[in-house]
Each structure stands twice: as C-alpha cells, then as structure tokens.
Amino acid sequence: MHNQTVVDLRIDADWIVPVEPAGMVLEHHSLIVGENKIQDILPSHEADTRYLFRERIRLPGHALIPGLVNLHGHAAMALLRGFADDLPLMSWLNERIWPAESRWLSPEFTLDGSRLACLEMLKGGITCFNDMYFFPDATIEAALEARMRVAAGIIAIDFASAWAADPDGYLQKGMEIRDAYRDQPLVSFCLAPHAPYSCGDKTLEKVQTLADQLDLPIHMHVHETHEEIHQSIERFKVRPLERLRRLGLLGPQFIGVHAVHLLDEEIALLAEQGCHIAHCPTSNLKLGSGVAPKTKLLEANINVGVGTDSAASNNRLDVFAEMRLAALLAKGISGRANAVPAHTALAMATLNGAKALGLDGQIGSLTPGKQADIVAVDLSGAATQPCYDPISQLVYSAGRDQVRHVWVAGEMVVKDGRCLSLDETAIVRRAHQWREKIAAGQVETKIVQN
Amino acid sequence: MHNQTVVDLRIDADWIVPVEPAGMVLEHHSLIVGENKIQDILPSHEADTRYLFRERIRLPGHALIPGLVNLHGHAAMALLRGFADDLPLMSWLNERIWPAESRWLSPEFTLDGSRLACLEMLKGGITCFNDMYFFPDATIEAALEARMRVAAGIIAIDFASAWAADPDGYLQKGMEIRDAYRDQPLVSFCLAPHAPYSCGDKTLEKVQTLADQLDLPIHMHVHETHEEIHQSIERFKVRPLERLRRLGLLGPQFIGVHAVHLLDEEIALLAEQGCHIAHCPTSNLKLGSGVAPKTKLLEANINVGVGTDSAASNNRLDVFAEMRLAALLAKGISGRANAVPAHTALAMATLNGAKALGLDGQIGSLTPGKQADIVAVDLSGAATQPCYDPISQLVYSAGRDQVRHVWVAGEMVVKDGRCLSLDETAIVRRAHQWREKIAAGQVETKIVQN
Numbered sequence: 001m002h003n004q005t006v007v008d009l010r011i012d013a014d015w016i017v018p019v020e021p022a023g024m025v026l027e028h029h030s031l032i033v034g035e036n037k038i039q040d041i042l043p044s045h046e047a048d049t050r051y052l053f054r055e056r057i058r059l060p061g062h063a064l065i066p067g068l069v070n071l072h073g074h075a076a077m078a079l080l081r082g083f084a085d086d087l088p089l090m091s092w093l094n095e096r097i098w099p100a101e102s103r104w105l106s107p108e109f110t111l112d113g114s115r116l117a118c119l120e121m122l123k124g125g126i127t128c129f130n131d132m133y134f135f136p137d138a139t140i141e142a143a144l145e146a147r148m149r150v151a152a153g154i155i156a157i158d159f160a161s162a163w164a165a166d167p168d169g170y171l172q173k174g175m176e177i178r179d180a181y182r183d184q185p186l187v188s189f190c191l192a193p194h195a196p197y198s199c200g201d202k203t204l205e206k207v208q209t210l211a212d213q214l215d216l217p218i219h220m221h222v223h224e225t226h227e228e229i230h231q232s233i234e235r236f237k238v239r240p241l242e243r244l245r246r247l248g249l250l251g252p253q254f255i256g257v258h259a260v261h262l263l264d265e266e267i268a269l270l271a272e273q274g275c276h277i278a279h280c281p282t283s284n285l286k287l288g289s290g291v292a293p294k295t296k297l298l299e300a301n302i303n304v305g306v307g308t309d310s311a312a313s314n315n316r317l318d319v320f321a322e323m324r325l326a327a328l329l330a331k332g333i334s335g336r337a338n339a340v341p342a343h344t345a346l347a348m349a350t351l352n353g354a355k356a357l358g359l360d361g362q363i364g365s366l367t368p369g370k371q372a373d374i375v376a377v378d379l380s381g382a383a384t385q386p387c388y389d390p391i392s393q394l395v396y397s398a399g400r401d402q403v404r405h406v407w408v409a410g411e412m413v414v415k416d417g418r419c420l421s422l423d424e425t426a427i428v429r430r431a432h433q434w435r436e437k438i439a440a441g442q443v444e445t446k447i448v449q450n
Numbered sequence: 451m452h453n454q455t456v457v458d459l460r461i462d463a464d465w466i467v468p469v470e471p472a473g474m475v476l477e478h479h480s481l482i483v484g485e486n487k488i489q490d491i492l493p494s495h496e497a498d499t500r501y502l503f504r505e506r507i508r509l510p511g512h513a514l515i516p517g518l519v520n521l522h523g524h525a526a527m528a529l530l531r532g533f534a535d536d537l538p539l540m541s542w543l544n545e546r547i548w549p550a551e552s553r554w555l556s557p558e559f560t561l562d563g564s565r566l567a568c569l570e571m572l573k574g575g576i577t578c579f580n581d582m583y584f585f586p587d588a589t590i591e592a593a594l595e596a597r598m599r600v601a602a603g604i605i606a607i608d609f610a611s612a613w614a615a616d617p618d619g620y621l622q623k624g625m626e627i628r629d630a631y632r633d634q635p636l637v638s639f640c641l642a643p644h645a646p647y648s649c650g651d652k653t654l655e656k657v658q659t660l661a662d663q664l665d666l667p668i669h670m671h672v673h674e675t676h677e678e679i680h681q682s683i684e685r686f687k688v689r690p691l692e693r694l695r696r697l698g699l700l701g702p703q704f705i706g707v708h709a710v711h712l713l714d715e716e717i718a719l720l721a722e723q724g725c726h727i728a729h730c731p732t733s734n735l736k737l738g739s740g741v742a743p744k745t746k747l748l749e750a751n752i753n754v755g756v757g758t759d760s761a762a763s764n765n766r767l768d769v770f771a772e773m774r775l776a777a778l779l780a781k782g783i784s785g786r787a788n789a790v791p792a793h794t795a796l797a798m799a800t801l802n803g804a805k806a807l808g809l810d811g812q813i814g815s816l817t818p819g820k821q822a823d824i825v826a827v828d829l830s831g832a833a834t835q836p837c838y839d840p841i842s843q844l845v846y847s848a849g850r851d852q853v854r855h856v857w858v859a860g861e862m863v864v865k866d867g868r869c870l871s872l873d874e875t876a877i878v879r880r881a882h883q884w885r886e887k888i889a890a891g892q893v894e895t896k897i898v899q900n
Contacts, residue, residue: 082842088787119832285782315846332735337538382569385878386885392532396765401851428835435836
C-alpha cells in the first residue's frame with residue numbers, strides 16, 4: 001500500500017482537456033485539487049492508490065476544461081444590453097451609449113451592471129475577465145462577490161465623466177484603487193487608455209510611464225474602424241498603431257483590442273513587438289466594423305485571445321460563442337476549412353487570454369501547480385452526441401448552457417448550473433429597475449429632440 | 451356579459467412577436483388556441499371576457515414566437531456530428547462523409563440519426579425542417595414520432611446508395627413515399643436533386659417534369675464552392691445556375707441552398723425567377739466555402755430563409771444561432787451595422803422559411819387561422835436582462851436553451867425544456883452505439899490504409 005496524500009477534492013471526468021499540450025485529451029483521468037491549486041492529473045485507477053480526498057465528484061459524460069478567459073469587456077454595460085442595436089460604432093457611441101452613460105453613470109450603475117455581467121459570465125464558464133470601465137472599484141467589488149478573477153482596467157480618457165475630470169484624475173484614482181486591492185489574489189490590473197481617438201499624446205505618455213514603472217499590461221482599443229484610422233491620419237499624420245509605436249506603447253505588455261483593420265506591415269510590427277490581440281468577433285460584426293485578420297495574426301505567431309466586448313455591442317457575454325465564431329470566421333474568410341482548428345480556438349479562449357494578461361503562470365490551462373480554475377461541461381445530452389472528439393464538441397457543438405460546475409481557485413462557484421456566489425433574483429430585479437429608469441430617460445430625450 | 455367562446459388553450463405572455471407585421475411586439479396579450487390553430491391574439495383583459503378555455507398558461511417574462519423553420523438540413527447525419535471537422539467541402543465529402551455513409555447507411559442509421567436531430571431541433575424551438583437524405587421514409591417516421599413538421603426531400607443523385615441504384619430508382623421510391631404519407635398533415639414534400647455536380651441533365655429534366663406535374667418545390671444545393679462552379683464550366687461550359695436556368699429548374703418553386711458565390715447577374719436572375727434561398731451561414735464558414743451575399747439578396751427582394759445544414763458541418767442544429775449569425779455577418783461583411791436588423795433575422799428564421807416551402811398559409815407567423823406552431827422563450831434570466839426590446843433580445847442575446855415550451859399544431863411537444871414526444875435516454879444510447887461502430891470502422895480503415 002502506497003503512502004497516500006490527503007487532498008481537498010478529486011474530480012473524475014470522462015475527458016480532461018488541459019489545453020497544454022495543445023490538442024491533448026485525457027480519458028478517464030482524475031484531477032486533484034488542494035490548497036486552491038491543481039495538485040495532480042492522473043489516470044483514475046492511480047488516483048485510487050495515491051490520494052485520500054475530502055470530497056470526490058464523479059462526472060461521467062463531462063469534459064473538464066480550464067476556466068475561460070474573457071480578454072476584453074466592459075462588464076457594467078450589461079445594463080445597456082440591447083439598448084442601441086443595429087447602429088454603427090460612432091453613432092452607437094455618440095448618439096446612444098455616451099449620452100446614456102453621461103446621464104446614468106454612477107458607482108451604483110457600475111456595481112449593478114458588473115454583478116449582472118459576472119453572473120452571466122460565471123454561469124457560462126468564464127472565470128477571469130479583463131475589464132475597462134468607469135468606477136473600476138465597483139467592478140472589482142462585483143467580481144469579488146462573485147468570487148471570480150478580474151483584470152481591472154485603470155481607465156484613462158480625455159473627457160470628463162462622473163468618475164474623473166481629466167486624464168490625471170483617471171490615472172490617480174486608478175492608482176489608489178490598485179493600492180487598495182493589491183493584496184487580493186483574484187484581482188490584477190491593466191492600464192486601460194480607452195482608444196487612440198479618445199486619448200491624446202500626453203495621456204498616452206503618462207500611461208506608458210506608469211506601465212514601465214509598475215510593470216502593468218496596457219489594454220486599449222485599436223484599429224477597430226476605418227473612421228478611427230482616417231481621423232488619426234488627419235489629426236496625427238499617421239495611423240494609430242504607428243502613433244502608438246512612436247509613443248513607445250507597443251511591446252509585450254500591450255493588449256490591442258479589435259485590430260480589425262491592419263496592413264501587413266502593421267501585423268509584422270505587432271509580431272516584432274510581441275503585442276497581444278483581444279479578438280472580439282461578434283462585436284466587430286455587429287457594429288459593422290469588419291473581421292480581424294486572425295489567420296494572418298496567428299501565422300505571424302501573435303498571441304490572440306478572445307473577448308466578448310460589452311453586452312451593449314454583442315449582446316451575449318459568452319466566450320463559448322466567441323471561440324466558435326473565431327474558428328468559423330477564420331475558415332470562412334480565409335477559405336481554408338483547416339484554419340483555426342478546434343484546439344486552437346479553445347486555446348484562444350483560455351491560455352492565450354491568460355498569456356496576454358501575464359497570468360499564464362497561474363491560470364489558462366489545467367496544469368499541476370496552477371490555480372484550480374476549472375469548468376465541467378456536460379457533453380452527455382442530445383446536442384453533443386455522438387462524441388467522436390471532445391475538443392470538437394466543446395468548440396463547434398457545445399454551448400455555455402452545458403456548463404454544469406465551475407471552480408475558481410478551487411472553490412465551487414457554480415453548481416449544477418446555479419451560481420452559488422451571487423443572488424440571481426436580486427440582480428435581475430435591479431436590472432429591471434435600471435431598465436425602467438433608462439428607458440424612461442430615452443423617452444424624455446426623444447420628446448426633447450422633437 | 452359577452453357570449454363566451456370555449457377554446458382549448460389560452461397562453462398569456464409578456465410579449466407576443468407575431469413576425470407579421472414585421473417588427474410588431476404585442477405586450478400583455480393572450481394567444482388563443484383551438485382545433486390545432488391560432489384562433490385569436492388579443493389584449494389579455496379582453497380575453498377574460500371573450501373566451502372560456504380548457505387550459506391556461508401564464509408566462510411572465512416570456513416571449514411567444516412562431517415555431518422556427520430550418521430550411522435546409524440532413525437530419526440523419528446527426529450521427530456524424532464532429533466526425534470530420536476542419537476539412538474543406540470536397541475532402542470532407544470524398545474522404546470522410548461519403549465513405550462512412552457507403553459503409554453505414556441503412557434505414558436504421560437514418561431513423562436513429564433523424565430521431566437524434568429531431569430531439570435537438572424540437573428542444574431548440576424548430577417545429578419544421580426541410581430535409582434531404584437517403585431513406586426519407588425513416589426521417590418522416592422520426593418526425594412523426596417527434597410530432598414536428600417535415601418537408602421531406604425526394605432525393606435524386608447520380609450514384610448508387612443503399613437507398614437506390616440510379617436516379618430513376620431514387621425518384622420512383624420517393625414517389626412511393628409521397629403516396630404513402632400524403633395524408634399526414636405534418637408532412638410535405640420537396641424534390642431534392644442533390645447538387646449540380648452530382649446530378650446530370652437527364653436527372654434534372656426528370657426532376658423538373660415531376661415538379662411541374664405535382665407542383666412540388668425543388669430543394670437543391672447550388673453555388674456552394676468555387677470548385678463546383680469551375681467543374682460546371684469545364685463539364686457543361688456554363689456556371690451551375692445558368693445550366694439550371696436552361697433546364698427550366700429556376701422559378702418560384704426553386705429553393706437554392708447556400709448560394710455563396712453569385713455574380714450580380716445571377717442575383718438578378720434569382721430575383722427575376724422568384725427563387726428562394728436557404729442561407730446556411732455556419733456551414734458555409736465551417737467548410738471554408740465563404741459568406742453568401744445576403745444583403746444583396748435581400749435588397750433584390752429575394753426570399754431568404756436560414757438552415758443549419760447537417761450536424762456534420764455545423765455542428766449545432768440551432769436556428770437561434772443561424773439567425774444571429776446571419777444578422778451579424780450581414781453587418782460585418784457589408785460594413786453597415788443596420789443591415790439585417792433583428793426583426794428581419796427573425797423573419798428569415800420563421801416566415802421566410804415557410805414561404806420557401808409554400809407553407810406560409812399554414813405556418814411561419816402567429817396569425818389567427820394559421821397552425822398553432824408556437825415557441826415560448828424565457829427572457830427573464832440574467833443573460834437576457836434588462837429587456838429594452840424583446841426582438842433584439844431574441845436575436846442577439848437569447849439562446850435555444852431559453853426555449854421553455856413548444857407547441858406544434860396546438861399540441862405541447864416540449865414542456866419546461868423537456869421533449870414530451872421523444873425518449874432522450876433511448877436516443878442518446880443509440881447514438882453511443884453508433885459512435886462505437888463508426889469510430890471502430892474508422893480505425894480499421896486507418897489500419898487498412900497503412
């Protein structure tokens with residue numbers, strides 16, 4: 001008889017998809033959790049002799065995957081889901097979203113919207129999200145209530161909001177929040193200058209200085225629309241990426257969001273600088289922005305993760321949908337059905353996002369020593385039968401509704417599809433109240449305009 | 451006190467989206483069902499005085515929509531879901547799908563596969579599907595067990611299969627099946643010549659003659675890939691659509707499936723001939739075929755419905771996903787965020803499909819006098835809150851997992867997300883058995899090839 005180690009949890013599943021190494025599927029293995037971490041992954045019959053466990057969960061017909069990483073979003077905007085559909089980016093921003101925000105933005109708005117978003121994301125297998133919004137402390141509070149990971153954006157933008165008056169105010173408040181939450185293991189930070197068209201050179205220089213001093217990633221919208229590029233050429237005589245290069249923002253700490261419109265030399269530049277891309281295919285289609293050249297980006301060995309963007313431009317905070325669409329678009333646009341195979345799409349939705357955030361030492365794959373951020377997906381129902389290849393089923397057939405259990409840092413936060421950490425009834429009630437106020441506000445605005 | 455009519459069923463929902471007229475949303479109305487049909491739709495307070503009902507269902511937070519119409523698929527191929535992913539159409543067909551079919555095709559294969567597909571479709575709100583496959587009588591049997599509508603394809607193809615030896619055999623057997631099921635109210639028929647590259651002129655001439663004699667729609671793959679078009683030019687000196695025009699196949703009875711690669715004059719031809727298009731966006735992307743010019747097709751006033759294609763090239767039989775992707779692609783590819791607004795996408799998934807099948811007098815919208823094919827979608831959960839616009843939520847936010855109840859011809863076939871008409875456990879067990887056989891067959895094939 002072996003000397004048995006006592007651990008917190010043993011999970012047995014028909015399939016474990018660790019994501020690292022790429023494409024591997026482990027059949028009838030057990031995942032061992034202890035002290036918030038993945039301690040071991042081994043054949044179930046070996047687990048019987050090696051470990052004693054406080055809890056054991058048997059999941060026949062299920063696949064275990066790493067928690068999904070949502071590499072770009074604005075969680076609080078869940079309160080504006082479906083508020084302004086079928087509009088192009090600039091009208092969407094200038095005519096609907098920014099006016100509504102200027103009227104309603106507050107710590108309560110951000111807290112209630114972020115709770116709604118965290119609830120949707122966690123139930124859908126997202127355990128970590130990279131956020132950019134006003135009142136980031138309220139979004140952090142929501143994430144901590146949900147007990148999920150957040151990479152909080154230290155937002156900077158050249159116009160005043162209810163959150164801050166000017167770029168220095170944004171950055172100073174962001175720094176204070178970073179100091180306040182720096183000991184929270186579930187919280188990390190990115191500097192988040194909104195976009196080239198909303199941040200002047202001074203703002204971006206300060207962001208760059210802070211990024212260097214504090215060794216923080218920079219999370220920024222870039223090359224989302226042709227209009228943005230034309231504006232930059234008019235105002236700065238260069239395209240946005242070239243401007244960012246001159247300001248020294250590009251590098252391995254840079255996460256460019258969208259990157260829909262890129263010249264080949266700009267793809268080469270991103271590769272050479274070691275930048276990361278947050279690919280948001282649904283949002284780019286829905287706002288009429290286009291399709292990012294993800295096949296070229298991947299061929300250039302650029303690290304590409306996926307993001308939902310906000311519920312106001314998607315309108316689902318669903319990384320299962322994004323990874324599937326990323327794979328489908330790569331094939332359909334390149335004309336090559338083997339572009340972005342299923343295991344690559346799954347890596348984009350997990351490990352690649354973790355790499356971009358500098359968190360791949362802790363999360364992004366089911367690897368002993370990493371945090372136990374785990375999603376159990378039920379593949380036993382009609383919609384994912386028969387199962388010839390679990391990775392293919394996860395990417396092309398499964399939906400977030402098949403997420404059964406979710407663990408973050410070893411703690412079960414979703415059980416049998418129900419979120420244990422948040423109160424769905426209360427969160428939905430608050431969403432109803434916001435809808436009444438915001439919709440009424442719209443009516444008034446319309447009357448005023450007549 | 452009025453004289454009250456006694457009816458079978460009254461459904462109260464927060465929103466009724468009849469699809470006709472376009473974009474209409476009725477709040478706090480009741481839908482009245484009697485004798486398999488929609489008898490009335492009226493404000494709930496009026497329903498109180500006008501009707502007595504045997505059953506009443508109250509659905510707060512729900513929207514009622516017409517049953518979804520899946521305008522193109524091969525139901526039985528659900529048994530090959532995920533069997534051959536990340537391959538282009540011609541290798542997918544020639545190297546994987548056709549060899550597997552030639553080995554496994556049988557009435558049992560078609561029956562078991564069709565049951566699996568019907569279960570998935572019905573739970574996802576699809577109440578009518580247009581099918582093309584071998585042993586169509588087995589698919590009809592599965593649809594009748596499920597108690598859903600099927601437009602069965604009288605398939606014709608120039609190669610032998612377990613189902614028939616030659617085109618005359620295919621057509622003759624199809625005619626016999628049509629005679630056998632002609633009195634089934636849930637069953638209709640289309641002539642289904644497989645594709646221009648798999649049907650010679652003789653076959654197509656016979657199909658056209660039958661279509662004229664029997665006044666049947668023609669359901670056919672067309673212009674799916676560049677390769678197919680080049681082959682046609684080599685073999686027939688013209689592109690496939692021109693060949694079909696010369697053979698007299700084009701007209702208001704013609705349902706062209708895919709139509710990915712079209713010249714402007716071909717779009718004009720389809721419009722002038724009153725043809726219908728079955729748009730299958732996921733399948734076209736996944737096989738690397740491309741993106742159909744749906745914005746141009748709609749601008750030419752061509753009737754466009756949506757189809758899932760088979761689970762071997764999609765891999766979800768999910769019309770919610772197809773209508774969403776159809777709307778998103780139209781915006782992203784045209785660069786116009788207002789292209790294919792939500793209500794147009796919903797019409798593509800319902801009324802337009804019914805029109806193509808010649809069934810719009812019976813189904814496709816919630817209209818008094820039409821069959822009671824109704825889907826209740828639960829919009830009350832976090833993922834579809836807040837709800838500013840129910841049509842926007844249905845298309846951009848909701849998923850098939852929010853389908854709560856489904857009625858076909860007034861009969862409840864899905865209740866609280868469970869299919870009442872089919873045995874999910876038995877169907878999944880059979881899918882497992884087929885997987886064992888087919889996967890084993892693959893291994894043998896591989897060994898033989900070594």
